[in-house]
Amino acid sequence: IAAFALNRIFGFSAANIVMVYMLSVLTCAIFASRQIWGAIASVMSILVFNFFFTEPFRTLQVNDPGYLITFGVMFITAVISSTLTRKVKDYARSNARKAYRTEILLETSRKLQDASTLEDIAAKTAEQLGMLLERNIYFYLGKPEKDNAPIVYKVHEDAPEILDDTELAVAQWTYRNNKHAGYTTQTLPGARCLCMAVRSTDKVFAVVGIDMERREIPAFEEGIMGAILNECAFALEKEEWMLSSKESAVRLQKEQLRANLLRSISHDLRTPLTSISGNAETLLGNGEQIKTEQKNAIYKDIYDDSMWLINLVENLLSVTRIENGSMELNLQGEIMEDVIMEALRHVNRRGKEQEIEVDCDEFLMVRVDVRLMMQVIINLVDNAIKYTPPLSIISIKAKRFGDRAVISVSDNGPGIPDDQKEELFRMFYTVNHSVADGRRGMGLGLTLCQAIVGAHGSKIKVYDNVPQGTIFRFELKVEDVKL
Structure with missing residues (x-):
């Protein structure tokens, strides 16, 4: 149709019309999905050219034998052009597929690195x-x-x-x-x-x-x-390899922890056991000659050292359960004041040299594991006793704020330097690597407290007690009483 219109309007020659038909064949080759359509377009272009533009017009007869050569050249040229166009198109499509697959490889490398x-x-x-x-x-x-x-x-x-x-x-x-x-x-x-x-x-x-x-x-x-x-x-x-390295590092850390634990136990057990055995030997050998006041002092020393050993063993057992992942919580509703008062009954009697104050909201019921929470209170109070001079004031408070109970243990002792606050809960760490009474502590108490409070869904935080001293504070979930 386009060739016929161009011939009518511009008087195109036969050669120009042949080029128009070649263009149509190339266009068909580009957009057609199969090569056979290019061949069909070639045949159709010859037939249409013969029908409209060669004498006799509107017939398929050919009077001039020279047109047979033209038709042959048109067909061969159209087929070759169509084939080459198809090959270029296939080559471009193949390159696009290769580029896509190569991009997949590069993307795989990036994803695997991440x-x-x-x-x-x-x-x-x-x-x-x-x-x-x-x-x-x-x-x-x-x-x-x-x-x-x-x-x-x-x-x-x-x-x-x-x-x-x-x-x-x-x-x-x-x-x-x-x-x-x-x-x-x-x-x-x-x-x-x-x-x-x-x-x-x-x-x-x-x-x-x-x-x-x-x-x-x-x-x-x-x-x-x-x-x-x-x-x-x-x-x-x-x-x-990274997992194996991490496992090796964990094993090495556990071995180091075990070595530190054994070294600390051997050192810390020697002092109270030597004191207990020495005092017991004194009582056995000279009990009748010792005055009652001296005996009571010896009894008190034996009791204090044995209580210290009991607390040490409790901490060791709890740390072992935490390390093995076998510590299970027995959560139940308890009045916080009762938990605190029961814990204070087990605090080392050397604590009587300090004044302990308790301030709790009435009937403040919390959801806790009683035995473990008592151990937290005992360790925090013992820690305050160790690091504060005699006659210091240790205050224990339990206040309700919304659905949370805020528990704090504070003292008016020398306080803790800011650069050591982050290290307090690290195992085997002690402030300035010494304690107030000269007895070296293992540094397990605060580590254990943090683990127990963490199991209750909270965290112990350390603050300065203005004007002097330290505050250990954590939160517990309030257990509402249903009437």
């Missing part, structure tokens, strides 16, 4: 392989088993969540033998999936099952797939 767990690495690798191959991917971390569910990337929504027994056996063979198996291989080629090992030189980290859908993987995609699996193997190896 992955923080083995499961994250597996999920991102399965996703990238699924996008590359456009097939369902099954990624088994470790040995493929029925109870080891794979990480699945689905291209088709109706794809199964796990491999059936036959395909699972192929994956297990791949894991055991560190070789690829399944479809397109010489091992178990009747399988539906191609199973590939994600491996280093001598270890298999995972197995990837690819639902082949009876279609082979093109060579270029296969190369990209191999590169992705190598990246995945490197990431898994790196993550396992």
Whole structure:
């Protein structure tokens, strides 16, 4: 139609009209999905040109034999042009696919670098392989088993969540033998999936099952797939090495903790045990000659040292339970004032040299593990006694604010330097590495208190007590009484 209109308006020559038809053939080759349409366009252009622009007009007859050569040249030129255009188009499409797949490889490298767990690495690798191959991917971390569910990337929504027994056996063979198996291989080629090992030189980290859908993987995609699996193997190896390093560091820390604990126990037990044994020997050997007042003083020293040992053993047992993760809370509603008063009954009697004040809201009921919370109060009060001079005032308060009870233990002693406040709850740490009465403490009390309060959903914080002293403060959940 365009050629006919151009001929009518501008009087185009036959050669110009032939170029218009060539343009139509090229256009058809560019936009058509198959090459056959270019050939059909070539034939149609010859027939239309003959019908409208050669004598006799509006017939398919040819009077001038020279037009037969023109028609032949038109056809050959149109076919060649159409073929070349199709090849250029296919080449551009192929390059676009290669660029897309190469981008997938680069994106895989970036994603695997950002992955923080083995499961994250597996999920991102399965996703990238699924996008590359456009097939369902099954990624088994470790040995493929029925109870080891794979990480699945689905291209088709109706794809199964796990491999059936036959395909699972192929994956297990791949894991055991560190070789690829399944479809397109010489091992178990009747399988539906191609199973590939994600491996280093001598270890298999995972197995990837690819639902082949009876279609082979093109060579270029296969190369990209191999590169992705190598990246995945490197990431898994790196993550396992980091986990192993962390476990080694934890083991080393536990060994160091155990050594410190044994060293501290051996030092701290010697002093009270020597005092108890010496006082007991004095009573046994010279009991009748010692005056009653001296005996009472010796009894008091034996009692104080034994109570100190009891508290030490309680702290050690509690720290052991915390380290093993076996500390369980027995939470129940208790009146906080009763908990505090019962705890004070177990405070070392040397505390009578300090004045202890208690200020609690009436019937303030909290949800706590009574035994553990008593241990917190005892340790905080004992800590205040150790680090304050005689006749100091130690104040224990329990006040309600909304649905929380604020518990504080304060003193008017010398206080704690700001640079040491953050270190107080570290195991085996003691302020200035000494205590007021000259007896070296193990530094377990505040660590234990923080762990117990943390298990109750709170945290002990340290403040300066104006004008002088220290405040230890934490919160507990209020237990409302239902009437």
